Amino acid sequence: MTLDLSAEEQAMREGDLGPAIALAMRVICRTGDAMRAERLLAITGAHIDSCLFHGQAGLDFAARLASDGARVKVPTTLNVASLDLVHPELFRGPSDTGAKARELMSHYETMGCQPTWTCAPYQLDNRPSRGEHVAWAESNAIVFANSVLGARTHRYGDFIDICAAITGRAPAAGLHLDENRMGQVVFDLGDLPQSVIQHGLLAPVLGHFVGGRVGALVPVIHNAPNFTEDQMKSFGSAAASSGSVGIFHVVGVTPEADTLHAALGGQAPQTTITVTLDDLRRAWGELSTTSSEKLGAVSLGTPHYSIREFDRLLELLGSRQVDPRVHFYVNTGRGVAAELALRGWLGRLEKAGVQLVTDTCTYITPVMSPFDGAAMTDSPKWAYYAPGNLGVEVVFGSTEACVESAVAGRVVGDTGPW
């Protein structure tokens, strides 16, 4: 099968619009072939993950595009990078790596991308509407765009994200198409007690469980509570870490799932899984690597914390302060940080002993001070990746437990329906 290109698309590929567009179009077409696409489609926006430094190859690619004069054709936001430009003193990596990471970021700014530096572009003002085709990279952003916003993006990754932004095109395949967005596996929460359904840990723990069970199939959550956007952020990021979930449906909550019938596209599900309390207990246990009480750090905000989550954090902290032996970090976007400043919340966070990290995240780049003991988090994604990336022991818990532990200076576990 070969791609059917329009005259304009052919001209782009042949180099009539310059070498940068030609390179970008070749990458789009070759990837389209790998996805068995028959044509390309126009996109209205892009979110770029390639700005995070992973080595010379990524830098060489951006440098080639930028020096050949590439400019993005659609509004394009940037994912987290390896450096916090607002708090540059936090970077503890080798200076050579830092310099290359900064150079990479500059290339993407040169190409006209907006320096948003956030993994939660859905918290920005202009977010895509239902049915809009975009090219988003970053697994948690992808699953949020498809599931919660009803926009359409395939699971894009590094390189193709910027190529789509430069050409304004993406392969008409994968999650852009109706037939690949319909639910395949039903997770029925109907047997769970109300105390669990209403519990704040349900969304992250269920996300971890669902991702591990479905792989790349499309899950449908049935008999779920009316999840908030922040809860669906947590659920989706977990499911996209333990599995390859690019879209999920919550019956009665997400836009393509008014009914179970609609979520399944009128088809019978491949499987229906009745979720039990034991399933959730096991999934919850998997997210911690230690039961030690010794606490060295707390990290929240993976994906980036929203204004509502900061509101809740400040409420939980009250007038208390973090124990001086514990490093307390919250990752967020610089847009949300600016709003924190406007609301006068930055001072309150600082006084409580909270270190803000913007533009990046504590699990992808060395910004955390060395510490003894476990790191605690309310993020299933951080709990999933930090042990491998940072070599730390992790305790996963609710935001309440993270705050109580930070104040107490030792791990205070969750109590509740688990």
Add this chain to the structure above:
Amino acid sequence: MSGRAEGPVVVLSDPLSFWGGFDAESGEITDQRHPQCGIKLTGAVLLMPAGRGSSSASSVLAEAIRLGTAPAAVVMREDDEIVALGSIVADELYGMVMPVVVVDDAEYGRIAAANRVRLGRESLAVLS
């Protein structure tokens, strides 16, 4: 991504994300949750049923190809554009080819049972 490659067969029992699960400097699996954590993939004809997780995996794979620590080829059961992209970009930037092929169950099983295979542009030979 077609191309020529030859190497010992390594069969992954579970899907692997090259980002967060593989070190481009050493060519080894580093995902502590992966049952084959610690094994070296450099030069192998790597059989993985499907990819998993992160959208940064293409960058890590392209970097491994550049450094010469990548597998010689990747054989999959399902289309996976994240893996394909790492290979496509290494070819565009450096002219270094790491074939990625998608095969059916029967062919996957035949390769998985072999010790060493050779990939041609349109063929696949079991050497031992």
